[in-house]
Every structure is written in structure tokens, then in C-alpha cells.
Amino acid sequence: xxxxxxxxxxxxFEREIEETIEEILDNIMGTYEAKxxxxxxxxxxxxxxxxxxxxxxxxxxxxxxxNLETLSITGKYNYIELRCKLKQSVKLSDWPMSRTExxxxxxxxxxxxxxxxxxxxxxxxVEYSIIEIIVPKKKT
Amino acid sequence: MYYVEEYxxxxxxxxxxxxxxxxxxxxxxxxxxxxxxxxxSSYLVDxxxxxxxxxxxxxxxxxxxxxIHNGESKMPIRIFHRKNLLVIISELxxxxxxxxxxxxxxxxxxxxxxxxxxxxPIGLGVPHRMEVEKPAxxxxxxxxxxSELLSKFGVKKFQEGFIVGPYAVILKExxxxxxxxxxxxAEAFIDFPDPAAAVEVLTILTKIFNVEVNLKPLIExxxxxxxxxxxLMMNTKKVMERMRKGYEQQLPLMYVF
Numbered sequence: 001x002x003x004x005x006x007x008x009x010x011x012x013f014e015r016e017i018e019e020t021i022e023e024i025l026d027n028i029m030g031t032y033e034a035k036x037x038x039x040x041x042x043x044x045x046x047x048x049x050x051x052x053x054x055x056x057x058x059x060x061x062x063x064x065x066x067n068l069e070t071l072s073i074t075g076k077y078n079y080i081e082l083r084c085k086l087k088q089s090v091k092l093s094d095w096p097m098s099r100t101e102x103x104x105x106x107x108x109x110x111x112x113x114x115x116x117x118x119x120x121x122x123x124x125x126v127e128y129s130i131i132e133i134i135v136p137k138k139k140t
Numbered sequence: 141m142y143y144v145e146e147y148x149x150x151x152x153x154x155x156x157x158x159x160x161x162x163x164x165x166x167x168x169x170x171x172x173x174x175x176x177x178x179x180x181s182s183y184l185v186d187x188x189x190x191x192x193x194x195x196x197x198x199x200x201x202x203x204x205x206x207x208i209h210n211g212e213s214k215m216p217i218r219i220f221h222r223k224n225l226l227v228i229i230s231e232l233x234x235x236x237x238x239x240x241x242x243x244x245x246x247x248x249x250x251x252x253x254x255x256x257x258x259x260x261p262i263g264l265g266v267p268h269r270m271e272v273e274k275p276a277x278x279x280x281x282x283x284x285x286x287s288e289l290l291s292k293f294g295v296k297k298f299q300e301g302f303i304v305g306p307y308a309v310i311l312k313e314x315x316x317x318x319x320x321x322x323x324x325x326a327e328a329f330i331d332f333p334d335p336a337a338a339v340e341v342l343t344i345l346t347k348i349f350n351v352e353v354n355l356k357p358l359i360e361x362x363x364x365x366x367x368x369x370x371x372l373m374m375n376t377k378k379v380m381e382r383m384r385k386g387y388e389q390q391l392p393l394m395y396v397f
Contacts, residue, residue: 037370047370047377049331062332064366092368125270129363130332 043106059133075117148241149200161224163256169229171376173263174328179338190220201238233379243309265330275327283320333369335362
């Protein structure tokens with residue numbers, strides 16, 4: 001076997017190993033989000049789901065333990081900003097990293113440019129502490 | 141250490157000797173839709189004061205994480221035991237690459253321990269969940285005994301649909317190996333933790349396992365649980381998107397005729 005052929009085989013072998021390592025790392029690290037959903041300023045980030053429909057965007061936000069009477073939502077440019085106080089302050093655990101007492105949900109949701117954020121509608125599902133924000137698409 | 145086995149990238153440990161009474165059940169608490177399995181299995185472990193007897197770890201499939209509970213280092217997947225019940229709870233969502241080896245290992249482990257039924261509680265994501273006051277429960281089993289248990293407690297049969305994720309692989313592998321797998325589906329929020337769905341699952345599970353558990357604290361603490369499980373739900377949602385969980389919202393071909 002020529003030395004060139006051996007070099008090619010080694011390169012090919014090296015490439016296969018790199019691909020396998022990348023695949024493994026993607027399977028592990030690509031899956032786990034390190035970002036916490038809380039901040040030391042006492043705010044929590046709620047879980048949000050955005051679904052695009054033909055003529056609107058439906059944003060569903062989970063706000064457990066929130067006082068929905070304090071809900072404030074503003075639409076500007078292409079984003080929606082939400083703030084809502086908790087019924088009472090909450091500590092996540094005695095874990096040293098999270099000794100903070102949380103008092104409020106805060107979240108900024110960025111939408112595509114065709115979202116007409118000035119014309120949103122809010123539906124409150126008080127029994128579940130879940131809200132829906134319906135944002136129509138701009139008429140072209 | 142009483143038992144250690146390497147299995148295709150995973151290592152299973154038993155740290156205490158235990159005797160499994162019969163008929164026995166192995167309940168799986170792997171994060172999935174609405175965290176129904178995670179919430180129901182964790183609640184059961186706590187309510188029954190089950191003993192931790194081992195765990196599962198993987199240097200290939202898990203990030204380099206050590207879970208600390210009560211000042212002790214624990215494995216990302218923990219095994220609990222009480223009388224005829226084993227509960228396996230994962231602190232992490234199972235990444236797509238890990239699903240097959242983990243599912244094969246769990247079915248294999250159940251066979252080695254002589255488990256009578258593997259029990260999989262699954263959240264069935266329904267878009268209209270907010271209009272549902274009491275989530276419906278469905279079930280199926282790979283065995284006649286399992287099906288009889290489900291009908292004895294009034295669980296309607298899950299007739300048509302897709303299951304995506306670790307429970308799908310466990311179901312197929314259990315059927316192939318003629319191991320009984322009881323699958324219990326509860327209507328649940330797709331993207332949010334759903335303790336109310338877990339309550340419905342536990343109502344059936346406690347009957348199947350013949351144990352008495354007060355579910356009132358779970359109902360009362362539902363909102364607090366939803367708040368505290370947001371990060372696990374966020375990671376689970378990310379994993380579910382990668383494993384094409386959206387298939388569960390579709391109809392299989394057979395259903396159109």
C-alpha cells in the first residue's frame with residue numbers, strides 16, 4: 001500500500017472520529033439548556049409557547065401562583081412585554097444559589113415582523129393561571 | 141455496591157440489597173409531556189417513603205452532572221424500592237441519542253429483576269387542555285394480565301395514535317421480549333407541567349399497585365409544583381422537539397380508513 005493511500009485512509013478515519021464525537025456531543029450538550037428561568041433581582045421567567053396560525057400568533061403563558069389582577073402587557077415594535085406579580089413571595093429552595101425571594105414574573109417575547117403587536121387581545125384562564133395573548137398579523 | 145452492570149453506554153448500580161415481592165411493578169418516571177411521569181412517580185416515592193436502592197448514570201449520554209440531595213451525591217436516574225414496587229426517576233430529560241440504549245437497558249433490567257409489569261405513565265398532549273376540567277385517562281398493555289388490570293379499574297383502551305420518545309421504544313421492546321408493559325395516558329398540557337394530569341394517573345396507579353396515597357397535598361401544591369418544575373419542563377420540551385414529538389398530534393395511516 002502506498003504512503004499516500006495510508007495518509008488518505010488516516011484522514012478518512014480521523015474525519016469519521018470527529019463526526020462521531022460531534023454527534024455524541026450534540027446528543028448530550030445540544031439537549032440541555034443551562035439557562036436558569038430566574039434572576040437574582042427577584043423575577044421569574046414563565047414558560048411560554050408561541051403558535052403561528054394563518055392570521056395570528058397565539059402566545060400561551062404559564063403563570064402559576066401569579067396574581068393575574070396585576071398583569072401588565074405592552075406591545076412595542078415586534079415584541080410583547082409581560083409583567084405580573086406573584087400572589088406571595090416564593091423561595092425556590094434552600095439551595096444556596098437560589099436564596100432569592102421571587103415576587104414577579106417578567107418576560108419579553110419577540111415575534112416576527114408581521115405581528116401587529118399594537119392590536120393584541122388577552123384571554124385569562126384564571127382557574128389554571130394561564131393566559132393567552134392573541135396577536136393578529138399585519139394585513140398586507 | 142451490590143450490583144453493577146454496564147449496558148451500551150449506561151451503568152446501572154444497586155447500592156442496597158432488596159427483595160421484590162410479587163406480583164411486582166416497575167414504574168418509570170422519565171420526563172415527558174406535561175412532566176406527568178416525573179410528577180406522579182416523585183410524589184409516589186415521597187408519599188410511600190420509598191427507599192433509594194440504586195441508580196443509573198452515563199458518561200456517554202449525560203452531561204457531567206452530579207445531583208446533590210440532602211447533602212449526598214446522587215445519580216441522574218435513581219431507583220427506589222418498597223415491597224413489590226420499583227420506581228425509576230430521571231432528573232434529566234432523555235436525549236434522543238440515549239433513548240434506545242436506555243430503553244433496552246430498562247426492559248432488560250426488568251426481566252433480570254423478575255418484574256411482572258413495567259408501568260409507563262405518559263402525558264397525552266392535547267391542544268384543548270384548558271377546556272378540560274378533568275383530564276381523561278386511557279391505557280394499553282402488551283399482556284393479557286396488564287389489559288385485565290386496566291379494564292378492572294375502568295381505564296378506557298387507547299385505540300389509535302402515535303407515541304414518540306422513550307416510552308415508545310420501551311413499549312415495542314417489551315412486546316418483542318414478551319414483557320408486560322402497562323401504559324397509562326393522561327390528557328395533559330403539551331408545553332407546561334401538569335400536576336392535575338399526574339393526579340389522574342396516580343388515582344389509577346394507586347389502585348393497580350394496591351397502595352393508599354393521599355393525593356390532596358398534590359392537588360393543593362399544584363401551582364407551586366408547576367412553578368418549581370419550569371426548568372425541567374423547558375429542557376424536556378427542547379428534547380421533545382428534537383425527537384419529533386409533534387407526531388403525537390397526528391393520525392396514523394390506519395385511522396383514515
